[in-house]
Amino acid sequence: MxxxxxxxxxxxxxxxxxxxxxxxxxxxxxxxxxxxxxxxxxxxxxxxxxxxxxxxxxxxxxxxxxxxxxxxxxxxxxxxxxxxxxxxxxxxxxxxxxxxxxxxxxxxxxxxxxxxxxxxxxxxxxxxxxxxxxxxxxxxxxxxxxxxxxxxxxxxxxxxxxxxxxxxxxxxxxxxxxRAGLGGDAKGRNGKKGKKGRPKDRRGADLMGARLRGADLRGANLRGAYLIAADLTGADLRGADLIGADLRDTDLTDADLTGALFLTQPQLQAARGSAGTLLPRSCTRPAHWTA
Incomplete structure (x- = not known):
């Protein structure tokens, strides 16, 4: 970091x-x-x-x-x-x-x-x-x-x-x-990767306690989303817009938040993470996170 x-x-x-x-x-x-x-x-x-x-x-x-x-x-x-x-x-x-x-x-x-x-x-x-x-x-x-x-x-x-x-x-x-063009790869019915998908829109979504381990949320709109106690272990949040998202007790262990937009230090302080969590340049790893 x-x-x-x-x-x-x-x-x-x-x-x-x-x-x-x-x-x-x-x-x-x-x-x-x-x-x-x-x-x-x-x-x-x-x-x-x-x-x-x-x-x-x-x-x-x-x-x-x-x-x-x-x-x-x-x-x-x-x-x-x-x-x-x-x-x-x-x-x-x-x-x-x-x-x-x-x-x-x-x-x-x-x-x-x-x-x-x-x-x-x-x-x-x-x-x-x-x-x-x-x-x-x-x-x-x-x-x-x-x-x-x-x-x-x-x-x-x-x-x-x-x-x-x-x-x-x-x-x-x-x-x-x-965020334009940052959506994850869309998959067809045969399971093969297709064209680049549009960024997911989860603005204001109730994702409290959601199981999003390993989720592809590249470029997602998570403005004001309720992610309290959600499991985002290993999730790909590169370029996601997190302005106003509630990250209290959110598990960001090994998640990739590189280039995440409008993420603040207080949001990270309220979340949980690890040494493997990748952060944008504007943030630092909270002292209480696991080594």
Whole structure:
């Protein structure tokens, strides 16, 4: 597995969480409920009991062992440091009582969505097959980036769903261009390989617990698919579009995700895999995967 090379319009470093430059916003702004992912309940706007005075996590190295695996699959895509250092100019929520602190939390939640869109747009701009769309993608990236740098109240009042819808149209077009011709080999009735098949369309499909061991899903559209606890051992997912796919407890042992589109680190953190799992250049093998 290889590391992603240096970024494009929006630097990859700024699309990756840097907790050292953040005021622990995800540990305060977001709620969670006691479950298999979190050991306790926590309301939105209430600091996590593990948050230290310096905004670091007191159990960061033991999150999974201490019942906070949900924290290990979360990524703000750089929203934390942008809100902390850019939007609010380095003033933390502890120095902003009441409504001002709540505004910071609202802004963080909005900017997190925008940063995720920037992550996808940056990836789409790096796709050679999407070159016909590069001008439109660049404009969308610049517009989205500008939204993250508005005044706090303006950011909090943004219609994120509308922004996401507009960007998604472009991302889908880029995906279709990149996946064209990647379908598996179709087989005739005699079992012999025939012409190249069209990429499978599993958009939004309920594939929870599905047995897809060794499946040929090259170039498949798996956008928003529910793959919770699905068995994708040895599956061929080269060039598949995985934007928004739910990979919680999905078995990716020895699967090939080379060139998979819009796959994020949080998705992989939620899944299971092995040293034999092949990943796209933008991702790294999670530490908890088997050797």
């Amino acid at each position: 290889r590391d992603e090379p240096g970024g494009t319009a929006t630097d990859h470093a700024e699309l990756t969480a840097d907790c050292s430059r953040c005021f622990g916003l995800c540990c305060v702004a977001l709620p969670f409920a006691a479950s298999a992912d979190f050991a306790v309940d926590k309301a939105a706007g209430t600091p996590c009991r593990n948050l230290r005075a310096d905004f670091g996590c007191g159990i960061h190295a033991e999150l999974r062992q201490r019942g906070f695996s949900g924290c290990t699959v979360y990524d703000c895509f750089g929203a934390g440091q942008k809100v902390s250092q850019v939007v609010f100019g380095g003033e933390d929520w502890r120095s902003r009582p009441g409504d001002e602190a709540r505004l910071m939390f609202d802004v963080f939640r909005t900017v997190r969505h925008l940063q995720e869109l920037l992550r996808y747009l940056t990836e789409a701009l790096a796709l050679p097959a999407a070159r016909p769309l590069h001008a439109e993608l660049r404009r969308a990236l610049d517009r989205t980036e500008a939204l993250t740098r508005r005044a706090p109240q303006e950011i909090a009042e943004l219609d994120v769903a509308s922004v996401r819808q507009d960007v998604n149209v472009l991302l889908l077009r880029a995906s279709e261009l990149a």
